[in-house]
Amino acid sequence: MFDLVVKNGKVVASDRVFAASICVQDGKIAAIVAPGTSLEAKRVMDVKGNYVFPGAIDSHAHLNDPGYNWREDYAHGTAAAAVGGYTTVVDMPLQNEPALTDGYIFDKKLAHVAPNAYVDYCFWGGLVDYNFASLKELNAKGCVAFKSFIGPVSPDYVTLSIGQAKEALEILKTCDARAGFHCEDYSIIKWEEQRAQRKKQNNWQDFLDSRPVIAELIATENIIELARTLKAKVHICHVSHPRVAKAIQEAQMNGVDVTGETCGHYLAFTDQDVLKNGSLFKCAPPLREAAAVEELWKYVENGTLSCIGSDHSPCELSEKSEETHGIFGAWGGLSSIQSTMQAVFSEGVVKRGYCPTILARALSEGPAKAFGIYGKKGAIKVGFDADLVIFDTKKEWEITPDSLYYVNKISAFVGLKGVGLPVCTLVRGQVVTENGQLVGQKGFGQFVKKTNK
The missing domain is CATH 2.30.40.10 (Urease, subunit C, domain 1)
Structure with a gap:
């Protein structure tokens, strides 16, 4: 029985x-x-x-626990994930206090969050310039991948240079571990921000212009070349544009072990949402033009982008205030873990006519394989x-604030x-x-x- x-x-x-x-x-x-x-x-x-469907696996979530529980915590974040169809969450190491960068912090975090999770969870390990000696320890404890930034990042974390990324990949290769990168060129973005801030007043087009596609593409190509040369495993986080996806596809066809991820908001929203609504739709990389959204879907269909993550990055409403923080200082990130699966089904299968199998691949099988948990997670198989x-x-549905299980019931997806x-x-x-x-x-x-x- x-x-x-x-x-x-x-x-x-x-x-x-x-x-x-x-x-x-x-x-x-x-x-x-x-x-x-x-x-x-x-x-x-x-x-x-x-x-x-097989339970969805969120390849990219910031649950902010411990340390920033007023933004989100494991109880609320995993509850929202469950309602949204995610049965496993791969939790990021930043927006934690402290960031998950060594074995002691790993043990403390696990003990703290374990009593509060409604769904299963994995940890991304931190990859910063001061923890290279801890990478093997974190891998042994069970981190499924290691997160680094090539572009600008919040003050609680660290951006790596390409040289530092090379050394880190050399270490991670020895334990067959994958490194994930936020790929936006630091120098382009910082210079474009400075150019924009020479104006007396900035608008949201200035923000979009400060993070051009070329910044994302250059950083991605640099990481791919490191992976090619070192024969290392890399993961490109939150791809926002088909030009970047094409670079990943070409590398995959040439034998580079690179996996690609996009997010629900890059498949559902456009740059016009930023221009119309401001900081609520601010994220990095930014939302792109409508034509890019349509073409990005094709890279989900053909498997180049094998993961659709949420990049759930919650905050208090006050942190989104343009009046308080300005366009460049307002919080960049979308609350999305509860809404991603339904949004991409509606946008992809219902509106665009894609077969639902692409979501079984990108929401379940692809993340499971990328993060080494396939066989336990990722498919409906014996x-x-x-x-x-x-x-x-x-x-039929409409997303409302009252329907959200987040600590802060704000989201760009409200009203969709x-x-x-x-x-x-x-x-x-x-x-x-x-x-x-x-x-x-x-x-x-x-x-x-x-x-x-």
């Missing part, structure tokens, strides 16, 4: 959609059988023809964790309307959200290390 059978669903795999029943035992997928097969189970869940998202393809919604999320066979509402237990989420499968 199985613990659970999910029946009458349409399973969305990375290569096909098929009708099946999913059998769960001890938190794992024990069998996938033809619909109508007679089965005995302690609980049967009839999903009535809805899609069943032996994998029973991380499942029941998805109502006909459910669409079709297709996660209605039930299961983590290791346990229902964590039902009818779009949190029902799981705080502390149920588990820390996940690399499986190297």
Whole structure:
């Protein structure tokens, strides 16, 4: 007798959609059988023809815990993730106090967040100019990748030079670890900001102009060349433009171990949203023109961009204040972990006609493979964790502040309307959200290390 059978669903795999029943035992997928097969189970869940996606994996989230809990914390952030269909969150090392840069900090962070997580989670390790000696230790403790900035970063973290990145990659190669990079050229951005600030008054076009595509492209190409030369593993975070995606694609075709990630906001919004709404839509790299959005989707479809992360970067409303901080000082980042899956389904599958399999690849399989947890996470296959998202393809929605589980209920996604919604999320066979509402237990989420499968 199985613990659970999910029946009458349409399973969305990375290569096909098929009708099946999913059998769960001890938190794992024990069998996938033809619909109508007679089965005995302690609980049967009839999903009535809805899609069943593998649990989404957020490759890029800033949960701000510990240290900046007034922006977000594990309880609120993982609750929002669960409601949004994310069953595993790969948490960034910055916007933590202190940043996750050595083994002692790792242990303290794990002990602090473990009692509060509703879904499973992984850690990015820090990659800064003062922790090269700690990289192997962090890898051994279970960090799935290491995050660095080539472009400007907030005061709690450090930008690396290309020379420092080279040394770091040499170290990480020895333990088969992947480094992720925020790729925007530091010198271009800082110079363009200085040029803009010579004016008596700045506007949002000045902000967009200060972070041109060429800055993102140059930094990406530099990291790719390091990876090519050193035969190292790299991950390009939050790709905003198809020119950058094309550079990644060409490198992949030439055997470079580079994975690419974009985010829901780069697939749903444009630079016009920044010009119209200001700081609420401020992020880095910035939102791009409408034509770039359309072409970026093609790189998700062909697998070049194998991850769609949220880059959830929450803040208090006061930190977004243009009056207080100015255009260049206002907080740059979007709160998005709860809204990304529904947004990209509506924008990609409903509006643009893409097959839902591309989301199984970019939300689940791709991140799992990039971060070394495939085999445990990332697909609906026998032996994998029973991380499942029941998805109502006909459910209409509008994102409102009251619907958000964040500490600060502000988001650029508020007001967005669409079709297709996660209605039930299961983590290791346990229902964590039902009818779009949190029902799981705080502390149920588990820390996940690399499986190297």
